[in-house]
Amino acid sequence: MTERPAGEPLVRLSGVNKWFGELHVLQDIDLTIDRGEVVVVIGPSGSGKSTLCRTINRLESIENGEITIDGQRLPEEGKELARLRADVGMVFQSFNLFAHKTVLENVTLGPIKVRKQSKADAEKRARELLDRVGVGHQADKVPAQLSGGQQQRVAIARALAMDPKVMLFDEPTSALDPEMINEVLDVMTSLARDGMTMIVVTHEMGFARRAANRVVFMDGGRIVESATPEEFFTNPTSDRAKDFLSKILNH
């Protein structure tokens, strides 16, 4: 076994269990993500992959087990939890841009309110980030005036403005028209190249092949397989993964 240079993994889930009523949505999840690693989580609907993603910044609570980020255990509530969430960027399926604020205000809100940056500093950085994701000229519009792909890129800029240690993507392209998917995936791919630690729940197998260090396959609330994209797509070991891949890759 090779020694990992970074020491403690950035994100560690151990023995995590969660129920929605009777439904055991996460079953004994063990998962570690190293600094700079890009992990793509795939699996059929209802496999628990979105729930897994949402437990990492505690938008979903867990019944037992432990989640640590950068060595620190996730607090249950209150100011400590808020502080920790500030270091974990999140991009949602439905964008969730603040509807009553302009694009620029969406990106500056966190830095001003949470990081206590000055408005001028926050706006300067926000404009850089909006340029980087290709929507700089939309800064003064409100979200409803943008296409879905543009809104999702703003959402990525909003998360990046907090300088997060890790970024969570919860099916970021599932609500998009097909022609807008690539503009979002391109931004995510360039983020991955720049060394951002990312956990991406997605159905985009092309992105998984291109950008992931590791693919985690979930089914029925369990992690069934965890392998490099190359191994997973060419030589899956579990029957469930073989079945899943045969259904989605054949058309």
Place this chain on the structure above:
Amino acid sequence: MGVVVENLDLFWSGFLRTLLMSVAAGVIALLLGTVLAGFRVSPVPPLRALGTGYVNVVRNTPLTAVFVLVVFGLPQVDLTFQNYVLAAIVALSVYTSAFVCEVVRSGINSVAAGQAEAARALGLTFRQSLGTVVLPQAFRTVVPPLGNVWIALVKNTSIAGGGFAVADIAFYGPSIIRDNPGSALWVFAGVAFFYMVITVPSAIAISRIERRTAIVR
């Protein structure tokens, strides 16, 4: 109609007192009701219980009983108001805030859950996400029902004049009738008119605010 014109000074002085009580109680109730709504959606169970308890007790008590408690009950615990106008403002604020709370809470519930999630994911505390993301959107959807509460409040101030000797419009009406027997209909028309001087422009302002603050989604 002559009787109204002859007593215009009384009507006017009553009108000003009605307006004062309405505006003061309206502002206090809006603030208190919003805080209570925050309590009712708070993650802290004791705050939730406090908010729910307040609303259930106050909303289900007749306004006259709230007045009686404030005017005669509070002095029992050595809390006496210098004048009845102040006591009336307290009673109206307490009563109206329960209705404001429920209106604002329904507005909070109408804001998509993803908005608050996105705010929390950025590291905003509960209070910050409520104040900067949820409430600004909630208020825009509840302008019409808040307008209803305001108009009801304006008319509810008449309890102060009718039963507690605050010299407002509702107080001067009956006293003018006593001095001018046979003029009741005209006097009450005058009373209604002066309430409408507040409520009708309010209704127009409310629909204007509603149009101006609408959010494109």
